Every structure is written in C-alpha cells, then in structure tokens.
Amino acid sequence: MSQRNPEAVDQTLAPFFDGLLAYRDAGIVPYSTPGHKLGNGAPAEMVEAFGQAALGLDIPNGGGVDDTHRTRNMQPQAERLAAAAWGAEDAAFLVNGSSTGNIAFLLATCQAGETVLVARNLHTSLLSGLILSGARPAYLYPDVHPEFNLTLDVSVESVRLGLDQHPDAKAVALISPSYTGVSADLPQIASLCRERGVMLFVDEAWGPHFPFHHALPPGAVQAGASAAVTSIHKLLAGLTQSSLMTFGGDLITRDEVAPAISLIETTSPSAMIAASIDAARRQMALNGHELLERTIELSLDARSKLGEIDGVRIIGPDVIEGRPGAGFDPTRIMIDLQHLGLTGFQAEDLLRNHARIGVEMSDLTGVIVHITIGDDRQSVEHLIRGIRWLAESDSALAPAGELISPSLRSSGSAIFSAIPRITPREAAFGQTRAVPLRKAIGEISSEIVTPYPPGIPVVAPGDELTSTCVDYLEEAAAAGMYISGPRDASLQTIRIVQKS
Numbered sequence: 001m002s003q004r005n006p007e008a009v010d011q012t013l014a015p016f017f018d019g020l021l022a023y024r025d026a027g028i029v030p031y032s033t034p035g036h037k038l039g040n041g042a043p044a045e046m047v048e049a050f051g052q053a054a055l056g057l058d059i060p061n062g063g064g065v066d067d068t069h070r071t072r073n074m075q076p077q078a079e080r081l082a083a084a085a086w087g088a089e090d091a092a093f094l095v096n097g098s099s100t101g102n103i104a105f106l107l108a109t110c111q112a113g114e115t116v117l118v119a120r121n122l123h124t125s126l127l128s129g130l131i132l133s134g135a136r137p138a139y140l141y142p143d144v145h146p147e148f149n150l151t152l153d154v155s156v157e158s159v160r161l162g163l164d165q166h167p168d169a170k171a172v173a174l175i176s177p178s179y180t181g182v183s184a185d186l187p188q189i190a191s192l193c194r195e196r197g198v199m200l201f202v203d204e205a206w207g208p209h210f211p212f213h214h215a216l217p218p219g220a221v222q223a224g225a226s227a228a229v230t231s232i233h234k235l236l237a238g239l240t241q242s243s244l245m246t247f248g249g250d251l252i253t254r255d256e257v258a259p260a261i262s263l264i265e266t267t268s269p270s271a272m273i274a275a276s277i278d279a280a281r282r283q284m285a286l287n288g289h290e291l292l293e294r295t296i297e298l299s300l301d302a303r304s305k306l307g308e309i310d311g312v313r314i315i316g317p318d319v320i321e322g323r324p325g326a327g328f329d330p331t332r333i334m335i336d337l338q339h340l341g342l343t344g345f346q347a348e349d350l351l352r353n354h355a356r357i358g359v360e361m362s363d364l365t366g367v368i369v370h371i372t373i374g375d376d377r378q379s380v381e382h383l384i385r386g387i388r389w390l391a392e393s394d395s396a397l398a399p400a401g402e403l404i405s406p407s408l409r410s411s412g413s414a415i416f417s418a419i420p421r422i423t424p425r426e427a428a429f430g431q432t433r434a435v436p437l438r439k440a441i442g443e444i445s446s447e448i449v450t451p452y453p454p455g456i457p458v459v460a461p462g463d464e465l466t467s468t469c470v471d472y473l474e475e476a477a478a479a480g481m482y483i484s485g486p487r488d489a490s491l492q493t494i495r496i497v498q499k500s
C-alpha cells in the first residue's frame, strides 16, 4: 500500500488554500485558461454578482496554484492532511462531487461481469458506475420503516448473507448514512468484510461531519472501511462539487483508484473547489468539535420545537430502535406533514414563496431540512416560524388523513419485488423501446424508477418488472409521488430491453 501519510501532520496548515492566495498575490499575468483572465474579460454583471475577489481566484489547478504543470506538491500535502483529519491513511480531493468517487471506485475494482454487493438504496452515481464498469450487482436490501416509509440501514446479517451467497464478490458497497440520516453498523460490517478479504466501500456523501463529533456515528474509514467518499459541499464549508475520497487498510489504495478518477473527472479541476476542501478540512480539524456541538444543540432544539407544532411530526432516533449498531444523524430533520393534509411538494412551494425557506428535499409526505455549522439561533427560529405559519395558514387544508395508503407503505415486499436479471450495462446499452407500464410485466427495464418516498430505485436497469412492482408503481404515480428516473415521468410508459 502506498503509505502517503507517514509523518506527523500539522492541521493548522492549509497548503493548497495558501498556495492559491500566494499565486494571486504573486501578480502573475495569465496567458492560460480561463478566458475571463482573473475577471478582466467578464461582463460587468458577472463581476458585480460574483465579485472580483472570486473571479481573481478562479484558475484551474495545475499550471497555476501548484507551481507549474510539473511540480505538484501542494495538493498531495493537502490530501495528507485531509486523510489524517478523517482518520484515514490516504485521501484524494474530488472536484466533481462524490458522484466521481462512486463511479471511480467501481471502475477501478470491478471488471465487466464481476459481482459486487451493492445496497439497493444506491445513488444514481453508483448505478452509473455499474453501467460503466459492467459489474453485476447483487443487491443488499435495506430495511424500510413501515410506519414512516423510510429507508433504514443494511444490517450486518444482510451483508453476511450476501457474502455467503456471493463468495466471489469483489466488494461490498453501502450507502451510510442513508438519505434519511440512518447509518449502518459499519464497525461490524467492516470487520466481517475484512474476515472475508472483501473491500468495503461506503458512499458517505451525507456524513462528512461524522469524524468530528463523538455524538455522531463514526466516519466510514475510521470504522474500518477500505474506502469511502464524502461530500464536503453537502454539510461542511466546501464549495459545491467539493468531495473527498478516503482510504484505509490494504485492500485498495489511492494509486489504484487514481486512474479511474482521471478517466471521468474534468481535466480542468477548479482550484477554488480544491482550496475550499483544504480550508474546510482545517476548519473542522481545528474547530469541528465545537462547531458541531453547537450545531447538534441547535438541531435538537429545532426538533423539539417543531415537534410541538400541531399536525407536524419530526422523525427521530426512535426509528433505529431495536437495530443494534445503527446510528442516527440528528442534524438531518425529516418533517412529516401528512397530518396537515399537505404534500411535501406543496409545503416546499409555500415555504419558498411565502416564508423564504428553501428545503433540502420534499416528497409526498413531508420535507427534509439540514441544520449545519452554517446555522445559528436566528436561522433556526426562522425555520420554526415558517413551519408554524404553514401549520396555521389557510393553505394547510383540513386534515385529510394519511396521504399514503396502507398498500403504499411497503416494508419492502413491493418496492423490492423487481428481479435483477441482466447487468445494468447490458440493459442500458441494449436496444430499448417504450411500452405501456402494464405491458412491461415480465420484461426487463432499461431505466431506473425511483418514487419519493422512500427514494429507493424500485426498478433498476436490468431488473425484470413483476406485477407486484407494476401495481405499486401505478399506485405511486396515482398518489402523486414524484418519480425520478424514467424518460416518461408520468409512468404511462417505461423503456424495456428489446429481446433479440
């Protein structure tokens, strides 16, 4: 293993961020990209909106910040510091988001036709990785909370069973925490994978803050994963698209994944995005505990005050009761509005247009908001006022009962009823045609179909559609669930693989 992190590290340094400032201060006149040349060629409205300071720092990495095209020292130094901060042995900056890391991991580790155990609550970028690599997924199904219709974790037993059934699996790829903030028992799963000599990869896009506070679940690589990817931009101070891939143990190294990252990442990585990873890392390494202490306190306060509003339910850590080893992120607040007789979609629009509140996500039953290190007492009060207004306003209709019928509350039987038959690559790149949904029973889908809630692909490319699954999708579409993925979002039709 390339041990890139042997020396003691000084977390007060930010070599890449400081390098960017030093480049700016050196007054070098660029005869290189970008064409706006430090803002000089930018239209006045762009300078006014973005600020000269930002445009003056908008240079590509390489040939600029990192000295010249040949000497590239600052980024490796900054990555070593990030590895140490996240409790990893090695790390790679990603400037096209965690999506890059998900795709690169599968490209680097799986040949076409090889099996990988993948959690079924996978993000589309992991599906892109399956399509591009040609790997054969053996899905691990997370448990679903029957009352709230939300995805929980993939259990240790489910991983054990998967490994028993697929002893040839190249890797286990999990999503932890889930989009709903529930994390898996990674220490146990990592130790199981280690026993079997199989890599554990964790899509930890929603957990960049975990290693910095003891009240949060452990970070994935700290817990023993071989590699993980986390979005610095999602919940920390990094600019949009900034992410980090971390590595631990000796089953996979950064050097082995680096060529796959190069294959898919832009050749003009933004120096500002990379510098923001460096600055966010220094901030968290030096002050993360204190910042998160305050964030968690604000989140708990918001949860309790929001939960007192009539008709509003806050989904809490009781969803992981009886699930040993599972964790819950209190900063992710799922607000169930079903008893107000409002869909989450309506609530999102009302909150945005009338209460100046932008939510993270809405679905049929409610909205998700985050409290992060960027919040304060005032912003939390603003949220509480907005939700209180929503509950009291005329727009909240008389309680219409539950929006999701009992048959749409699946504990897994309907949403996991499609049967994987061929690889996502075979399905995505084969000849396809659109057919009416009901006619697709027994056919193989070339599309992904993800209704919200619970936001899990009910159909993935390569799956055979069953009648249970089609019944569920028809009901989901009729109930007004947002359905992500298919070309025909109304689900009148679905694209299937044409038989040869």
Ligand SMILES: Cc1ncc(COP(=O)(O)O)c(C=O)c1O
Pocket (backbone or CB within 6 Å): 096, 097, 098, 099, 100, 102, 122, 123, 125, 175, 179, 203, 205, 206, 231, 241, 242, 243
């Ligand atoms: C579970 C999960 N993984 C990966 C991603 C992709 O992350 P990024 O936006 O950093 O590419 C997302 C995005 O929402 C996600 O929810």
